[in-house]
Amino acid sequence: MAQQWRAQTPGSPENWTFAEIEVPEPGPGEVTVRVHAAGVNPADAKHVAAPRPGVIFPVPIGYELSGEVTAVGPDAVGGSGPLTVGDEVVAFRVQGGYATELTLPARDAFAKPAALSHAEAANLLLAGTTAAEMIQVTRTTAGETVLLHAASGAVGVSLLQQARALGIRVIGTVGPDADDSAARVRKFGGLPVAYGDGLTERVLEAAGGAPIAAAWDAAGTDEALAVSLALVAERDRIVTIVSPQHAETHGILWIAGARPESARFRDIARARVLELAASGDLEVPVARTYPLADAPEAVRFVMQGHPGGKVALLS
Numbered sequence: 001m002a003q004q005w006r007a008q009t010p011g012s013p014e015n016w017t018f019a020e021i022e023v024p025e026p027g028p029g030e031v032t033v034r035v036h037a038a039g040v041n042p043a044d045a046k047h048v049a050a051p052r053p054g055v056i057f058p059v060p061i062g063y064e065l066s067g068e069v070t071a072v073g074p075d076a077v078g079g080s081g082p083l084t085v086g087d088e089v090v091a092f093r094v095q096g097g098y099a100t101e102l103t104l105p106a107r108d109a110f111a112k113p114a115a116l117s118h119a120e121a122a123n124l125l126l127a128g129t130t131a132a133e134m135i136q137v138t139r140t141t142a143g144e145t146v147l148l149h150a151a152s153g154a155v156g157v158s159l160l161q162q163a164r165a166l167g168i169r170v171i172g173t174v175g176p177d178a179d180d181s182a183a184r185v186r187k188f189g190g191l192p193v194a195y196g197d198g199l200t201e202r203v204l205e206a207a208g209g210a211p212i213a214a215a216w217d218a219a220g221t222d223e224a225l226a227v228s229l230a231l232v233a234e235r236d237r238i239v240t241i242v243s244p245q246h247a248e249t250h251g252i253l254w255i256a257g258a259r260p261e262s263a264r265f266r267d268i269a270r271a272r273v274l275e276l277a278a279s280g281d282l283e284v285p286v287a288r289t290y291p292l293a294d295a296p297e298a299v300r301f302v303m304q305g306h307p308g309g310k311v312a313l314l315s
């Protein structure tokens with residue numbers, strides 16, 4: 001028997017249950033993974049907070065994990081090649097990663113980069129592939145200067161590192177009193193500026209005369225929208241991952257993992273993100289770990305909006 005967190009009905013993490021589950025033997029094209037760490041993302045709570053079209057409850061929680069293969073089904077081939085029992089893997093996108101063991105499609109399990117701990121690896125791919133898609137849809141290229149809202153967050157920090165690898169210059173917003181956020185942005189090659197009144201002027205000063213070619217919004221605030229619109233000439237070079245309303249009203253881009261075109265891009269982007277991590281060019285700062293049994297507390301910590309790094313559930 002294994003254990004898994006599930007939302008039985010729409011609602012907050014307090015209503016989730018930590019249930020005993022029977023883990024099925026892997027069928028054709030599947031593997032079973034003993035989970036060592038599950039990545040915690042804001043989407044884990046957001047997606048089950050209220051009824052959503054096409055979502056049938058109960059919903060197993062958690063989109064990404066890192067662990068060890070315990071069984072391999074017939075004809076199962078991993079995302080990065082053949083898998084055998086004992087292999088350390090990272091898996092994304094899964095359903096129900098907040099578990100002690102999970103059977104999943106083998107194509108979604110990849111060799112874990114040795115340089116990453118399980119807590120880091122479990123948090124690499126959701127943020128990493130989102131960041132890769134933000135760069136791609138805004139057509140950003142080497143030498144350009146980009147404005148990044150919420151630069152110190154999980155997606156922000158991945159964007160900073162992927163942009164650095166591509167030669168893109170990033171000005172990133174951080175909390176006005178958040179010295180640790182600013183330090184994190186600098187560490188990963190960005191120029192931090194405080195969000196809040198006067199943001200447009202601070203960004204222009206940091207840009208030093210360079211045009212702001214694109215904006216990446218991981219904050220979703222009205223301020224992020226207004227400043228992006230004021231500074232970026234082309235609306236289809238502004239992307240938000242938080243506010244579909246802003247996209248609809250103002251003609252900017254919105255992407256989300258649940259959209260088929262995003263899912264297709266991100267599935268392909270997994271290999272590149274793993275490669276960057278394996279070569280040491282993409283770190284995953286982890287702020288805290290919690291025992292799997294304390295998942296609701298871990299999720300609450302992330303949802304307060306300033307976690308200061310990723311959070312992993314260990315089992």
Ligand SMILES: NC(=O)c1ccc[n+]([C@@H]2O[C@H](COP(=O)([O-])OP(=O)(O)OC[C@H]3O[C@@H](n4cnc5c(N)ncnc54)[C@H](OP(=O)(O)O)[C@@H]3O)[C@@H](O)[C@H]2O)c1
Binds near residue numbers: 127178241255257
């Ligand atoms: N659409 C998608 O595919 C997709 C994928 C991944 C994530 N997301 C969404 O993107 C958002 C960020 O995710 P994450 O995992 O990076 O979050 P995170 O690690 O929890 O970080 C939150 C970030 O928000 C910043 N922030 C908080 N209040 C802000 C404000 N008023 N103005 C500007 N920035 C503010 C924080 O900066 P300071 O701490 O410096 O204040 C921090 O950098 C979440 O809403 C998440 O649901 C969407």
